[in-house]
Amino acid sequence: MITEKDIERMATLAKLEIPGDDVPFYINEIQALFSFARSLDDVPDTAEYTAASDAHKAMRDDMVTASVSQADALKNTAEYEDGFFRLRKGK
Amino acid sequence: MGKIIELHELLRKKEISVKELTDKYLCKIDSLNPLLNAYVNVTAQQARLAAELADCSFASANSADLLCGIPMTLKDNISTKDIKTTCCSKILEDYSPLYDATAWQRLKTAGAVLLGKTNMDEFAMGSTTETSCFGSAKNPVNTDYVAGGSSGGSAAAVAAGLAVYALGSDTGGSVRQPAGFCGCVGLKPTYGAVSRFGLVAYASSLDQIGVLSSTVEDAAIVFDRISGFDPQDSTSVSDAAFDVTGFLNNDIKGKRLGIPQELLDKADKEVRDSVLKAAKDLEQLGAEVELFSMPLLVTALPAYYVIACAEASSNLGRYDGVRFGKREKEYESIHQMICKTRSHNFGDEVKKRILLGTFVLSEGFYSKYYAKAQSFRKLLMADFAKVFERFDALLTPTSPTTAFRSGQNKENKDTALNADLCTVSANLAGLPALSLPCGKDSKGLPIGLQLIGRRLEERVILNIANIYEKAYGNTDSEDSGVKL
Numbered sequence: 070m071i072t073e074k075d076i077e078r079m080a081t082l083a084k085l086e087i088p089g090d091d092v093p094f095y096i097n098e099i100q101a102l103f104s105f106a107r108s109l110d111d112v113p114d115t116a117e118y119t120a121a122s123d124a125h126k127a128m129r130d131d132m133v134t135a136s137v138s139q140a141d142a143l144k145n146t147a148e149y150e151d152g153f154f155r156l157r158k159g160k
Numbered sequence: 161m162g163k164i165i166e167l168h169e170l171l172r173k174k175e176i177s178v179k180e181l182t183d184k185y186l187c188k189i190d191s192l193n194p195l196l197n198a199y200v201n202v203t204a205q206q207a208r209l210a211a212e213l214a215d216c217s218f219a220s221a222n223s224a225d226l227l228c229g230i231p232m233t234l235k236d237n238i239s240t241k242d243i244k245t246t247c248c249s250k251i252l253e254d255y256s257p258l259y260d261a262t263a264w265q266r267l268k269t270a271g272a273v274l275l276g277k278t279n280m281d282e283f284a285m286g287s288t289t290e291t292s293c294f295g296s297a298k299n300p301v302n303t304d305y306v307a308g309g310s311s312g313g314s315a316a317a318v319a320a321g322l323a324v325y326a327l328g329s330d331t332g333g334s335v336r337q338p339a340g341f342c343g344c345v346g347l348k349p350t351y352g353a354v355s356r357f358g359l360v361a362y363a364s365s366l367d368q369i370g371v372l373s374s375t376v377e378d379a380a381i382v383f384d385r386i387s388g389f390d391p392q393d394s395t396s397v398s399d400a401a402f403d404v405t406g407f408l409n410n411d412i413k414g415k416r417l418g419i420p421q422e423l424l425d426k427a428d429k430e431v432r433d434s435v436l437k438a439a440k441d442l443e444q445l446g447a448e449v450e451l452f453s454m455p456l457l458v459t460a461l462p463a464y465y466v467i468a469c470a471e472a473s474s475n476l477g478r479y480d481g482v483r484f485g486k487r488e489k490e491y492e493s494i495h496q497m498i499c500k501t502r503s504h505n506f507g508d509e510v511k512k513r514i515l516l517g518t519f520v521l522s523e524g525f526y527s528k529y530y531a532k533a534q535s536f537r538k539l540l541m542a543d544f545a546k547v548f549e550r551f552d553a554l555l556t557p558t559s560p561t562t563a564f565r566s567g568q569n570k571e572n573k574d575t576a577l578n579a580d581l582c583t584v585s586a587n588l589a590g591l592p593a594l595s596l597p598c599g600k601d602s603k604g605l606p607i608g609l610q611l612i613g614r615r616l617e618e619r620v621i622l623n624i625a626n627i628y629e630k631a632y633g634n635t636d637s638e639d640s641g642v643k644l
Contacts, residue, residue: 076641078522079515082517083515084498085503085511085514085572086499095511095512095515099515099519103529105465106463106465108458108462109463109533110528112536113539141258142372144256144258145256146483154483156497157491158495
């Protein structure tokens, strides 16, 4: 059973603020998905799937290649200063 | 004949210029998009510039690329340099990527004309486009019904003739399901066949860029162009040679097709009848069709939700308001800024999936849900390997139902959860699959037929689909053939 405390704990881990009024909504939604996932209980424990297989050659030579410029990297940020992303200090 | 070759011939013979063709599509978008909401950003100026360049290619070369000058569109989670890529989320509503996705780059190099970016569920999380921050896309067949999702805008655009073809993304059926709902063709390639570089991540081990088009031949032409190794995607398949168009017209006599009884049983009667009718038609064309049992297919859906949400909770951690995306202006600490930014700018569905993903990865829940889902995935892949010793391809409904009435999903959670029942297995196992129209229900809504193939055997399912489409394909569609 999902509790209010569970939602609060997960929201903290996920860096989300869930207002108290919305907590019942998330409890219902997540409880419904967990009930739905109950059929996984019958799955025998085997080695877990891993995407690393012969088909996926994830390793490559570590080479320096072209990258984005500093000006480009700052294009999408809300605030920047002297080439750095800028955030205000906390109070 | 597909639209691409037909249009290419008209352009080559100078019966129409790319500029004229582009203007006709832009004009149609102007008149129909207010009704359909298929596009969230129409890039008319860039399209006209691309059209001028393409006209130069036709003027200077005897044989311009088949895709040169063909007007198309991209789902709004495929990165386009200096063109907004919002994922239909408030958090990215002003974000313009610094680079092009590889798939788009390849089409751009071929001379494709991008008409704009299409509507989708926020971060591709949904099956109706109703979670889009721009409002939902409508089904062109009947606007009281959804276009499907998450690539609903792409499907609506293609089905309504607002683009010749579109790229979408498919994590659990997001290309095939809207293609089925809107009556067009949707191809989800093998995992790794098309580079994911530049595709905004939802669930990285499941995501794949796919094609939506009016005909199987068009899907094959586009797939040939966007597939192939890309060093910028570490899961890109390096040893595959596709060239699927050369196989499209092969005889399908003796091809063995299996229909999993479990998925047929879960479908509405009209959908089931249409799929069985298509199976009979394929038998007439020489294929051998057999019903068989694969019980694991029904458990695939919960496993998909667990894995997709787990990966989403990790992938969406990057939206912290620091380097890109929205940032809340008022905050007392950096932690508070991050929390406020995410909470105020993600929609409910996204927050729900992030929370669920955080749950299944946390202590006490990991072994009960995530580890089980990953074990299931391995079993499913082994099951598919056995099944493909008997069959060349599987035949299923694309979705258990036809398109939902707008708003219906909010009232009926089961309908929403089951929307991807038939499609998620191909994503979990990394297999190629496509949807093509195989009839209409009593309300006139399209029914989709899904073909699932062996890994890297896109050519087999495209071949079977092409032969079926040529023999029995829908010819009464308002938009069939090229109308200028």
